[in-house]
Amino acid sequence: MTMMKTARIHEFGDTSVIRHDSVPRPQPAFGEVVVHVAATSFNPSEAALRAGMLQAYLPVDLPYALGWDVAGTVAEIGAGAEGFAVGDRVIGRLDSGGAAAEYVRAPAALLVAAPTSIALANAAALPVAGLTAWQAVFEHGKVAAGHRVLVNGAGGGVGGFVTQLAKQAGAEVIATASPRSTEAVLRQGADQVIDYTSGPVGAALDGPVDTLLNLVPLSPPDAAALAALVRPGGRIISIATRVEPAADAEVSAIHMVARNDVAHLAALVELVDAAALGIDISESRPLADLADVHHLGESGRTRGKVIITP
Numbered sequence: 001m002t003m004m005k006t007a008r009i010h011e012f013g014d015t016s017v018i019r020h021d022s023v024p025r026p027q028p029a030f031g032e033v034v035v036h037v038a039a040t041s042f043n044p045s046e047a048a049l050r051a052g053m054l055q056a057y058l059p060v061d062l063p064y065a066l067g068w069d070v071a072g073t074v075a076e077i078g079a080g081a082e083g084f085a086v087g088d089r090v091i092g093r094l095d096s097g098g099a100a101a102e103y104v105r106a107p108a109a110l111l112v113a114a115p116t117s118i119a120l121a122n123a124a125a126l127p128v129a130g131l132t133a134w135q136a137v138f139e140h141g142k143v144a145a146g147h148r149v150l151v152n153g154a155g156g157g158v159g160g161f162v163t164q165l166a167k168q169a170g171a172e173v174i175a176t177a178s179p180r181s182t183e184a185v186l187r188q189g190a191d192q193v194i195d196y197t198s199g200p201v202g203a204a205l206d207g208p209v210d211t212l213l214n215l216v217p218l219s220p221p222d223a224a225a226l227a228a229l230v231r232p233g234g235r236i237i238s239i240a241t242r243v244e245p246a247a248d249a250e251v252s253a254i255h256m257v258a259r260n261d262v263a264h265l266a267a268l269v270e271l272v273d274a275a276a277l278g279i280d281i282s283e284s285r286p287l288a289d290l291a292d293v294h295h296l297g298e299s300g301r302t303r304g305k306v307i308i309t310p
């Protein structure tokens, strides 16, 4: 039996619960392929899963192999798996995890061809963050030309894509970022960057916005206060803390959870290959460092996307 390394948790807890186990290399089930993993990427929600905070609405069985994002090459094709040949470069969002490993099983229907214009490992930044950004901007935010949009949390993995997609939709984009992310966010097309560390965002905002995309976990009062930055009739889309504006705020607020959608993922790949969507990779770390990356993420020390290579 061929063995491989995978990063798993056997219990919920702090970063010390991440173990590097040797397990049999997976076999594809019906409709699946096995992907030789080039990389996964860090998503903060996986740290929440590791800590046991998602069990109420995203229950998982233990041991659980981490890694929702995958970029790699098809190594083996199971019965009923269509659309790919051995050696194809693919990416996908694996909702049952497992990509923090050398090989992972993946339903072929959840994979798309990887971008050809960038290193395969870097494409692991796209699935979770890109799908979330796409759906926040286009489906829920309905961002269009002429809209004035505030991206709260533009320096993060999702924020980089949100800023670029909102700009491409023709919006005026105002972004919040700290000094470490200002340059990247301007490069992504933001028209104005407000340093959220230097005072209340509202004080630096020159009039209300049509749409506020909140990508940051906030205290409930801080979240409710976002409504004051939006014009009457405007909307707030939050992917993090649920925003509950005061009853008289005349602002609609929704909380969204991104879904897996290969059409959206393929559209993102197309933009990358057209050089119309950049990927802001802050660092690339080996799988052995995964616990450290979780620790850095939980203490607010990651920005952009962090790539994890086996």
Ligand SMILES: NC(=O)c1ccc[n+]([C@@H]2O[C@H](COP(=O)([O-])OP(=O)(O)OC[C@H]3O[C@@H](n4cnc5c(N)ncnc54)[C@H](OP(=O)(O)O)[C@@H]3O)[C@@H](O)[C@H]2O)c1
Residues within 6 Å of the ligand: 043, 044, 045, 128, 129, 132, 152, 153, 154, 155, 156, 157, 158, 159, 176, 177, 178, 179, 180, 181, 182, 196, 215, 216, 217, 238, 239, 240, 256, 257, 258, 259, 297, 302, 303, 304, 305
């Ligand atoms: N609902 C969904 O479907 C969904 C999907 C994906 C992610 N999420 C959640 O959405 C959030 C963002 O995800 P992510 O992957 O982008 O996270 P991330 O990459 O970890 O975001 C980190 C960034 O947050 C920024 N930030 C922190 N506090 C801020 C504040 N008070 N104001 C403005 N920016 C602030 C920092 O920007 P600077 O570098 O500028 O300091 C940092 O770069 C996470 O809570 C994640 O769990 C939800």
